[in-house]
Amino acid sequence: MSFFFEVLIGGLLSGVMYSLVALGFVLIYKASGVFNFAQGAMVFFAAMTFVGLNEAGLGFWLAFVVTTGVMVVGALLTERIVLRPLVNQPQITLFMATIGLTFFLEGLTQMIWGSTPLGLELGIQDQPLDWLMDKTGINVSQFDLFAAAVAGILVAVLAVFFQKTRIGRALRAVADDHQAALSIGIPLQQIWGIVWATAGFVALVSGLMWGARNGVQFALTFTALKALPVLILGGFESVPGAIVGGLIVGASEKLAEVYVGPMVGGGIESWVAYVIALLFLLVRPEGLFGEKHIDRV
Amino acid sequence: MATSRRTIGDVILTLERISLGFGGVKALSEVSFDVREHEIRAIIGPNGAGKSSMLNVINGVYHPQQGTITFRGEIRREMVPHQAAAQGIARTFQNIALFKGMSVLDNIMTGRNLKMRASILEQAIHFGRARREELDNRRKVEEVIDFLEIQHIRKTPVGRLPYGLQKRVELARALAAEPSMLLLDEPMAGMNVEEKQDMCRFVLDVNEQYGTTIVLIEHDMGVVMDISDRVVVLDYGRKIGDGTPDEVRASQAVIDAYLGVAH
Amino acid sequence: MLYREAGQFKTAYATDQQIFPIRQDRVAVIAVVAFAFLVVPVIGNQYWLSAILIPFLIFSLAALGLNILTGYAGQLSLGTAAFMAVGAFAAYNFVLRVPGIPLLVAFALAGGCAALVGIVFGLPSLRIKGFYLAVATLAAQFFIVWALVRFPWFSNYSSSGVITAQQMKIFGVAFDTPLEKYLLVLSIVSLMALAAKNMVRSEVGRAWMAVRDMDVAAEVIGIRIMYTKLTAFAVSSFYCGVAGALFAYAYLGTVEPEAFTLDLSFRILFMVIIGGMGSVLGSFLGAGFIVMLPIVLNISIPALNRLLYALVQWSLPASITSNLELMVFGGLIIFFLIVEPHGLARLWQIGKEKLRLWPFPH
Numbered sequence: 001m002s003f004f005f006e007v008l009i010g011g012l013l014s015g016v017m018y019s020l021v022a023l024g025f026v027l028i029y030k031a032s033g034v035f036n037f038a039q040g041a042m043v044f045f046a047a048m049t050f051v052g053l054n055e056a057g058l059g060f061w062l063a064f065v066v067t068t069g070v071m072v073v074g075a076l077l078t079e080r081i082v083l084r085p086l087v088n089q090p091q092i093t094l095f096m097a098t099i100g101l102t103f104f105l106e107g108l109t110q111m112i113w114g115s116t117p118l119g120l121e122l123g124i125q126d127q128p129l130d131w132l133m134d135k136t137g138i139n140v141s142q143f144d145l146f147a148a149a150v151a152g153i154l155v156a157v158l159a160v161f162f163q164k165t166r167i168g169r170a171l172r173a174v175a176d177d178h179q180a181a182l183s184i185g186i187p188l189q190q191i192w193g194i195v196w197a198t199a200g201f202v203a204l205v206s207g208l209m210w211g212a213r214n215g216v217q218f219a220l221t222f223t224a225l226k227a228l229p230v231l232i233l234g235g236f237e238s239v240p241g242a243i244v245g246g247l248i249v250g251a252s253e254k255l256a257e258v259y260v261g262p263m264v265g266g267g268i269e270s271w272v273a274y275v276i277a278l279l280f281l282l283v284r285p286e287g288l289f290g291e292k293h294i295d296r297v
Numbered sequence: 298m299a300t301s302r303r304t305i306g307d308v309i310l311t312l313e314r315i316s317l318g319f320g321g322v323k324a325l326s327e328v329s330f331d332v333r334e335h336e337i338r339a340i341i342g343p344n345g346a347g348k349s350s351m352l353n354v355i356n357g358v359y360h361p362q363q364g365t366i367t368f369r370g371e372i373r374r375e376m377v378p379h380q381a382a383a384q385g386i387a388r389t390f391q392n393i394a395l396f397k398g399m400s401v402l403d404n405i406m407t408g409r410n411l412k413m414r415a416s417i418l419e420q421a422i423h424f425g426r427a428r429r430e431e432l433d434n435r436r437k438v439e440e441v442i443d444f445l446e447i448q449h450i451r452k453t454p455v456g457r458l459p460y461g462l463q464k465r466v467e468l469a470r471a472l473a474a475e476p477s478m479l480l481l482d483e484p485m486a487g488m489n490v491e492e493k494q495d496m497c498r499f500v501l502d503v504n505e506q507y508g509t510t511i512v513l514i515e516h517d518m519g520v521v522m523d524i525s526d527r528v529v530v531l532d533y534g535r536k537i538g539d540g541t542p543d544e545v546r547a548s549q550a551v552i553d554a555y556l557g558v559a560h
Numbered sequence: 561m562l563y564r565e566a567g568q569f570k571t572a573y574a575t576d577q578q579i580f581p582i583r584q585d586r587v588a589v590i591a592v593v594a595f596a597f598l599v600v601p602v603i604g605n606q607y608w609l610s611a612i613l614i615p616f617l618i619f620s621l622a623a624l625g626l627n628i629l630t631g632y633a634g635q636l637s638l639g640t641a642a643f644m645a646v647g648a649f650a651a652y653n654f655v656l657r658v659p660g661i662p663l664l665v666a667f668a669l670a671g672g673c674a675a676l677v678g679i680v681f682g683l684p685s686l687r688i689k690g691f692y693l694a695v696a697t698l699a700a701q702f703f704i705v706w707a708l709v710r711f712p713w714f715s716n717y718s719s720s721g722v723i724t725a726q727q728m729k730i731f732g733v734a735f736d737t738p739l740e741k742y743l744l745v746l747s748i749v750s751l752m753a754l755a756a757k758n759m760v761r762s763e764v765g766r767a768w769m770a771v772r773d774m775d776v777a778a779e780v781i782g783i784r785i786m787y788t789k790l791t792a793f794a795v796s797s798f799y800c801g802v803a804g805a806l807f808a809y810a811y812l813g814t815v816e817p818e819a820f821t822l823d824l825s826f827r828i829l830f831m832v833i834i835g836g837m838g839s840v841l842g843s844f845l846g847a848g849f850i851v852m853l854p855i856v857l858n859i860s861i862p863a864l865n866r867l868l869y870a871l872v873q874w875s876l877p878a879s880i881t882s883n884l885e886l887m888v889f890g891g892l893i894i895f896f897l898i899v900e901p902h903g904l905a906r907l908w909q910i911g912k913e914k915l916r917l918w919p920f921p922h
Contacts, residue, residue: 100893107886
């Protein structure tokens with residue numbers, strides 16, 4: 001039984017990692033209605049930049065600040081070059097533009113920092129908590145708990161930001177209808193700049209967490225793909241949904257791999273999350289926390 | 298004054314105690330009326346009265362929570378859009394529902410989709426039956442295009458047309474299906490006087506030449522009183538008047554509704 | 561002046577509806593087809609045939625398939641490569657296990673298998689739209705590749721799932737040399753492109769476009785949404801399946817499931833975007849562009865390097881080429897979406913419009 005809990009908790013915690021990436025998506029989608037496929041590439045870029053700067057001699061916090069600055073600049077550039085010309089285009093066009101952005105960022109990252117995987121040390125060990133191990137025999141990593149805490153704090157801050165501040169309201173208006181928001185005087189460009197910069201920051205945090213766990217390498221861009229099932233489960237526009245969705249995906253994936261996997265030959269982690277999301281979509285297309293869209297004829 | 302141009306036939310559509318709600322909003326409450334074959338029936342009422350919802354119920358886009366629809370003798374709880382189309386009901390929409398990526402000709406041709414029987418394989422080879430059908434339907438569509446005087450724009454992408462012409466193309470698409478009943482949702486909205494006169498003429502011609510039963514929603518009282526045989530008045534989802542234009546015009550309840558008197 | 565339609569009146573619907581109503585277009589297309597069939601075999605060298613023209617044709621076919629699904633029917637799909645994989649492995653198994661089966665029949669059946677799989681993974685489209693549907697196709701992409709590896713029967717129990725395409729023979733005539741393969745692929749692709757053009761200008765094409773533009777209205781006028789969407793998936797997957805079979809038989813020779821990556825699916829999607837969504841010509845233009853791009857980069861970057869070195873004694877590092885390719889790709893996608901979302905096909909049309917006026921300014 002404790003094995004089950006171990007797998008479950010391991011899954012939940014790895015789900016938290018997914019949630020972190022999904023958060024970036026939700027931010028941008030909530031505020032600009034754009035599904036930012038490039039979020040994974042941003043995670044990769046941010047992580048690589050941080051490690052690159054770190055290895056070049058800058059200390060941890062300095063590298064962190066500088067990288068954040070880089071992400072902000074990148075966000076502003078993206079807004080200027082990619083988003084502004086595409087204002088009010090259909091969603092699908094913007095989505096494809098972000099796919100283009102993904103390729104561009106991947107090439108840029110590897111061009112600047114090379115393509116060998118890099119290690120990342122955050123000072124927290126990936127070791128089991130001894131006291132928990134002794135008491136219940138369950139193996140839970142310190143690092144995973146740290147990641148969960150970080151995610152929790154981020155979510156709380158973002159939730160407050162969206163609900164309580166004026167900028168948050170403006171963001172929601174923009175997500176609903178670009179042109180209408182423009183016509184009541186919401187400074188669209190500024191808002192988008194802010195949102196993408198924030199998403200960039202979230203990408204940096206996710207990149208650090210993932211990088212510390214798995215090393216910083218090209219495969220990080222594919223975390224974007226894993227975030228998709230998370231978003232489907234949680235709803236594209238919900239910050240708590242990203243967390244819950246991440247937890248469910250992480251847990252189901254691990255449980256499926258351990259209990260169902262051996263029956264079908266293993267390796268089902270590559271697609272099980274998508275199938276779960278798919279089945280979920282058929283029952284509840286807008287996700288657990290998402291909003292139902294009613295089309296007026 | 299509405300003159301009797303055609304012999305108005307028996308009742309072909311009966312709506313009984315239709316109630317429709319969305320969440321907390323009640324769009325229609327216990328509305329009942331009937332429509333006779335070959336007549337022009339108008340649905341009028343202030344904004345938000347539920348007129349468009351009524352049309353949507355008739356051809357199955359919305360499903361009422363209560364009530365029945367009897368069309369050509371068949372009683373049912375709800376219509377399915379595909380079935381409605383197959384049974385000869387065509388319609389136009391308040392916010393134009395044309396296929397913006399296609400030309401005028403292609404849009405109207407889609408109206409004839411139910412008449413085309415060739416399989417995909419036959420269409421891929423474009424030989425024999427598929428080719429013949431395509432040409433036959435093109436011929437029929439050209440008749441509609443002549444009827445509505447839109448020959449000069451047949452290859453234009455629909456998105457580029459002015460509003461009035463788009464409405465005409467939508468009507469053409471509905472007519473191409475050779476419907477027995479036509480539902481028109483504010484066909485003259487947003488038009489100037491000349492365009493309205495043209496549209497009126499077309500609607501009357503359709504009714505006279507093809508005998509099509511017409512149910513139309515319209516705000517322009519002059520038009521309604523002029524061309525309709527009978528009128529239904531809705532207010533806040535309820536029926537408050539039903540009869541000939543003269544009867545309805547004289548009804549106190551209707552006058553109150555339009556003047557905004559609480560009732 | 562050359563491109564005027566003056567004097568070309570249509571007196572019957574049939575002539576108005578033909579694929580190339582303008583005489584100059586007809587002449588041009590016949591010239592291109594004649595060139596492809598008659599001239600290229602004479603002047604083409606091995607490299608051009610096997611490394612450029614054959615993959616160009618095969619990808620055009622796959623792009624055509626995806627264009628039908630995403631461009632005409634409006635159903636976004638990220639699983640194109642998976643359907644190609646189905647076609648490749650199905651063709652292999654048919655040829656392997658059904659002795660004496662004609663090659664073209666095997667290809668057609670392979671396409672049929674891909675169509676069936678396409679229908680299954682297209683079923684979610686009845687409930688979900690947009691990106692959500694893209695996720696469903698991603699499920700197809702990952703699941704199919706996993707299944708082809710997991711069940712060794714598909715690859716006849718070879719290690720790591722590699723299959724070696726058998727020799728291609730039609731009526732006893734072998735298709736071994738690049739020239740023979742090129743002519744075979746050219747013939748198949750030409751016929752299927754013609755079929756696609758016929759379909760999109762017929763009722764089924766209009767139904768697809770209607771569902772793409774406004775499915776509620778389409779339903780109201782009698783178009784059956786389910787049937788239309790599923791046929792889009794079926795036809796599209798058929799095309800991709802045949803493309804996959806050709807990919808294995810006429811291009812690579814040996815192939816494994818992992819060759820049909822998500823990256824390949826994206827590449828084909830880019831061909832459709834850049835070439836023009838909702839355009840048969842666009843599929844070819846896009847495929848040509850994406851096939852030629854790495855080659856152009858491979859030639860121009862060393863040339864650029866030589867120039868830079870001569871000027872400033874410095875040249876770009878060697879690792880840059882593949883990364884630059886990615887950046888150029890990405891940049892071009894964004895560029896096209898901003899400047900001409902309808903892709904090269906639309907630019908082509910605009911060019912033709914200008915040609916009508918040439919040499920006059922307006």
